[in-house]
Amino acid sequence: MYRVRELFMVEGATFSEEIPAALNQPILPEHSNDTAKFLASDLCAYLETYLDPEQVNEVYKAYLFGAKAHQGQTRLSGEPYISHPLAVAKTMAEMRMDHKSIIAAILHDVMEDTPISKERIIAEFGSDVAELVDGVSKLTHLQFRSKAEAQAENFRKMMLALARDLRVIMIKLADRLHNMRTLGVMRPEKRRRIARETLEIYAPIAQRLGMNAIRRELESLGFAAQYPYRHKIIQQALSKARGNRKELMQKVETAICARMEDAGIEARIIGREKNPYSVYKKMRHKRLSFSEVFDVFAIRVIIKDVDTCYRALGVVHNLYKPVPGRFKDYIAIPKANGYQSLHTILFGPHGIRIEVQIRTEEMDRVAESGIAAHWLYKTGDHSAATAQARAREWLKSVLEIQQAAGNSMEFLENVKIDLFPEEVYLFTPKGDIMELPRGSTGVDFAYAVHSVVGNTCVAVKINRRLSPLSTPLENGQTVEVITAPGARPNPAWMNFVVTGKARASIRHYLKNLQDDEALALGRRLLDQALSGYGLALDNISATTQEKLATELQFAQFNDLLVDIGLGNRMAALVARRLSIADEESGNPAEWQGKTGPLAIKGTEGMVLSFAKCCYPIPGDPVVGVTSAGRGFVVHREACRNISGYRDKPDKWIPLEWSDEHTSDYPTAIRVQTDNKPGVLANLAAVIADMGSNIENVSFDERDGNTTTITFTLSTLGRKHLAAMIRHLRLIPQVIKIHRARG
Incomplete structure (x- = not known):
C-alpha cells in the first residue's frame, strides 16, 4: 500500500490549494469502487513510460487541481466525477499524446461544471492548456432558443477551436468515448439522443481524421444504444x-x-x-x-x-x-x-x-x-x-464553410454533409488528384478548386466534352471548369450540389447579392420619398443619417437602407424622420407633394419580383406591394388580389416602367380554338416566329368541339404582346384570344 501523494510528488511539485483529505488515502485495487484513485495511479504509471518526470508531475498537479475543483460532484453512476476526466486522460495517454493534452483532458470539464475560470487555468498551467480546455468546453453561459441551436453553436465553437489545434477534437473524441462506455445509466430518451449525436457527428469526425479504432467503438456503442x-x-x-x-x-x-x-x-x-x-x-x-x-x-x-x-x-x-x-x-x-x-x-x-x-x-x-x-x-x-496534412486541408475547408454560413444551424448542416464522403477521385487538366463526395457535380468541383472559380463557373468539361453543370462525376474523370468574369451563382444550383462548401458559398453569395440589391432599391425608395420634401439623400449630412440609424437600432445607415429595400420598413416614414432631423439642424423642409412613381427596370434582382397572378409587363400600369424580407412584389393596377391594399397606403407604392428594359417578362394568354389536329403546333410556330418562348401550357376542354389553351410565355412588353396576339388571330382555328387577368 502506498499513498498517491508519496508516489508521485517529485521535486518542484507545488499546489496552491489544500489537498482534499479523500485524495491522501491508499490506492485501492482495480476491483474497488474507488475508480478515481485507481485511475490516478494507473495514468501516472503509464505516462512514466514515455514522458519526462517533470511532465508527469505537471499531469499529477492537474489531477489534484481537477479533483479539488470537482470535489463533491458525482456522476449518475455514483462514482466521483473526477473518474470521468481521468478516464478521458487515460485514452489520450494510450494514444501517447503530449503532457499538455493529458492535462487539458483532466481539466476539460472544470470551466463548464465548476467556478474555475479560464484565467485561473492560464495562471496554473499556461495559455496552451487553457485554449485546449476552452475549445472543448460548451457554451453554458449563453441562452439559445432551442437545444438544436445550442448543439449547433457548441459544434461550431469546437470546430473553430479544432482548426487552431487538432488536439481539441482528440480530447473531445476521448470524452465522448468514455461517455458512450458509461451510457447505460442514462434515461432511454437521453441515451438515444446522445447515441444519435455520436453516430451523426462524432463517429464521422473520427473517420474523417482517420482514427478508425475510436470510430469503430463509437459506432458500435452508438448503434447498440440507439437501435438495441x-x-x-x-x-x-x-x-x-x-x-x-x-x-x-x-x-x-x-x-x-x-x-x-x-x-x-x-x-x-x-x-x-x-x-x-x-x-x-x-x-x-x-x-x-x-x-x-x-x-x-x-x-x-x-x-x-x-x-x-x-x-x-x-x-x-x-x-x-x-x-x-x-x-x-x-x-x-x-x-x-x-x-x-x-x-x-x-x-x-x-x-x-x-x-x-x-x-x-x-x-x-x-x-x-x-x-x-x-x-x-x-x-x-x-x-x-500525410494523414495530418489531409486533416488540415479538411479543416481549411471547414473554416471556409464557417465564414460563408449564415448561422450555426446552417454551418452544422453543411459540415454534416462533408462528414459522410464516399469519395470519387477526379483529375484536374494538369493531372492533380481531387477527392469529392460521391454524387458531386461540376459545380462542387469548381468550388473545391476555389470559391471564386465556383462563383464564376458557367460550364464544365468532363473528359474534354462539354457537360451540364449538374452531371454527377465518376471516378477517374478529368474535369475542367470554364469561367466567365461576369458570371454569378444560380439559385438553381442548390438543387444538385452535394458538398458543404459549395452549398455554404452559394448561399453566402446570394445573401450578399440580395443585400446589395436591397441597398440600391432602398436608396432609390428613400430618395423618392425625400423628393416630396424637396430633399435628396446626398444633401443630408452623414451625421444626421448615422444619428437616425442609431435611433432605429441599426449599426450603420446602409443597414437601414437594406431594411427599406427588403420591405421591412416604409421609406415614407424614414423620409419624414430625416426631414425633421434636417429641419432641427437648421435646414427647414416642407412637404411639397412632388413625389412621383418609382421607375423600375425589372433588373433589380431578388428584391423585386413580379406577381404570378396577373403577370405585369412593361407598359402595364403597376403598383408595388411590400413583402417583408423580399422587397416589393409588382402587380398590375387592375389585379383583383391587391384590392385589399387600396386603403393601406403604407403597404404599397406607385411604380412606373423605366424606358430601359430589355429583359423578357412572363405573361399568360388564353386561346379558344377548334378542337382539330395540328392547332397546337400552328400556335407554337407563330409564337416562336414572334421571338417568344413558351414556358408553360395547359388545356381546358370545354366540349368536344372547342378547347381553351392557356400559354405562359415570355414577352418584351405590351407592344410585343399585342403584335403576337394579332398574328395568332390570323390562324383559322382560333375562335377567341385574350390576355389572362389576375
Whole structure:
C-alpha cells in the first residue's frame, strides 16, 4: 500500500490549494469502487513510460487541481466525477499524446461544471492548456432558443477551436468515448439522443481524421444504444456467420501464408470482422440482405514496404481469382483522411467472396490512429504526415464553410454533409488528384478548386466534352471548369450540389447579392420619398443619417437602407424622420407633394419580383406591394388580389416602367380554338416566329368541339404582346384570344 501523494510528488511539485483529505488515502485495487484513485495511479504509471518526470508531475498537479475543483460532484453512476476526466486522460495517454493534452483532458470539464475560470487555468498551467480546455468546453453561459441551436453553436465553437489545434477534437473524441462506455445509466430518451449525436457527428469526425479504432467503438456503442434490437439481430447473425466461416477463413489464411513464404515475402496475416454498425449501414444503403454483404470478414496482410505490397497483390491474385471491378488502390490515391491500403475481393473456396487488404506497418498504424499517429509514433514517417496534412486541408475547408454560413444551424448542416464522403477521385487538366463526395457535380468541383472559380463557373468539361453543370462525376474523370468574369451563382444550383462548401458559398453569395440589391432599391425608395420634401439623400449630412440609424437600432445607415429595400420598413416614414432631423439642424423642409412613381427596370434582382397572378409587363400600369424580407412584389393596377391594399397606403407604392428594359417578362394568354389536329403546333410556330418562348401550357376542354389553351410565355412588353396576339388571330382555328387577368 502506498499513498498517491508519496508516489508521485517529485521535486518542484507545488499546489496552491489544500489537498482534499479523500485524495491522501491508499490506492485501492482495480476491483474497488474507488475508480478515481485507481485511475490516478494507473495514468501516472503509464505516462512514466514515455514522458519526462517533470511532465508527469505537471499531469499529477492537474489531477489534484481537477479533483479539488470537482470535489463533491458525482456522476449518475455514483462514482466521483473526477473518474470521468481521468478516464478521458487515460485514452489520450494510450494514444501517447503530449503532457499538455493529458492535462487539458483532466481539466476539460472544470470551466463548464465548476467556478474555475479560464484565467485561473492560464495562471496554473499556461495559455496552451487553457485554449485546449476552452475549445472543448460548451457554451453554458449563453441562452439559445432551442437545444438544436445550442448543439449547433457548441459544434461550431469546437470546430473553430479544432482548426487552431487538432488536439481539441482528440480530447473531445476521448470524452465522448468514455461517455458512450458509461451510457447505460442514462434515461432511454437521453441515451438515444446522445447515441444519435455520436453516430451523426462524432463517429464521422473520427473517420474523417482517420482514427478508425475510436470510430469503430463509437459506432458500435452508438448503434447498440440507439437501435438495441437491430444491433442484437446483426450481432447474432455475425456470431453465426463467424462459426460457419471459421474453418474457411483459417484455410484461406493458411493458403495465403504458404504462398507468401514461397514468394519470399515476410507478411503478418490477421483476420478482420466488420462491426455491426458498418454491416447495418451497408445493408441499408445498398438494400442488401446480410448474406449479400461479402466483406463481413476480411484478411489483412501487413507487409514491410510499398513495393512488396504490389508483389503480395500478385501472389493473392494467383492464388484466388479476383472479382472484376472490385480492386481499389488507396496507396497510389489515398483516401481523404490519409488512409492507404490495397483492397481486392477474391473468389475464395466454394465461390465465397473474401476481401483482402494489403498495407505496410506504417499504413496500418495510420489506419487505426489517423492524426493521432503523428503523436503516437514520432518517427517522421510519410503516412502519419500525410494523414495530418489531409486533416488540415479538411479543416481549411471547414473554416471556409464557417465564414460563408449564415448561422450555426446552417454551418452544422453543411459540415454534416462533408462528414459522410464516399469519395470519387477526379483529375484536374494538369493531372492533380481531387477527392469529392460521391454524387458531386461540376459545380462542387469548381468550388473545391476555389470559391471564386465556383462563383464564376458557367460550364464544365468532363473528359474534354462539354457537360451540364449538374452531371454527377465518376471516378477517374478529368474535369475542367470554364469561367466567365461576369458570371454569378444560380439559385438553381442548390438543387444538385452535394458538398458543404459549395452549398455554404452559394448561399453566402446570394445573401450578399440580395443585400446589395436591397441597398440600391432602398436608396432609390428613400430618395423618392425625400423628393416630396424637396430633399435628396446626398444633401443630408452623414451625421444626421448615422444619428437616425442609431435611433432605429441599426449599426450603420446602409443597414437601414437594406431594411427599406427588403420591405421591412416604409421609406415614407424614414423620409419624414430625416426631414425633421434636417429641419432641427437648421435646414427647414416642407412637404411639397412632388413625389412621383418609382421607375423600375425589372433588373433589380431578388428584391423585386413580379406577381404570378396577373403577370405585369412593361407598359402595364403597376403598383408595388411590400413583402417583408423580399422587397416589393409588382402587380398590375387592375389585379383583383391587391384590392385589399387600396386603403393601406403604407403597404404599397406607385411604380412606373423605366424606358430601359430589355429583359423578357412572363405573361399568360388564353386561346379558344377548334378542337382539330395540328392547332397546337400552328400556335407554337407563330409564337416562336414572334421571338417568344413558351414556358408553360395547359388545356381546358370545354366540349368536344372547342378547347381553351392557356400559354405562359415570355414577352418584351405590351407592344410585343399585342403584335403576337394579332398574328395568332390570323390562324383559322382560333375562335377567341385574350390576355389572362389576375
